[in-house]
Amino acid sequence: xxxxxxxxxxxxxxxxxxxxxxAEVRALRKRVAELxxxxxxxxxxxxxxxxxxxxxxEVLLPAEHRDDERLNALLASYEKTI
Numbered sequence: 001x002x003x004x005x006x007x008x009x010x011x012x013x014x015x016x017x018x019x020x021x022x023a024e025v026r027a028l029r030k031r032v033a034e035l036x037x038x039x040x041x042x043x044x045x046x047x048x049x050x051x052x053x054x055x056x057x058e059v060l061l062p063a064e065h066r067d068d069e070r071l072n073a074l075l076a077s078y079e080k081t082i
Contacts, residue, residue, distance in 0.1 A: 051078045 055078055058071045 048078075048081055051081065 051074070055071070055074045058066060058074055
């Protein structure tokens with residue numbers, strides 16, 4: 001094999017790992033984007049759950065300790081998220 005043939009053969013094998021690495025980077029970027037969307041969804045669900053927990057806690061208080069204005073505000077806030 002001549003040196004130019006060896007160089008061409010070396011280039012072919014060098015570009016294949018490079019293409020594989022680029023494909024892996026693309027796949028990882030796509031996965032990170034998916035995970036970021038899932039994290040955002042979890043944050044929104046956790047916020048809604050906290051709002052529901054606030055409403056339930058206020059409703060479960062005995063009537064004499066309940067703050068009706070706060071309960072109405074909590075319900076209005078929750079209804080906006082639905």
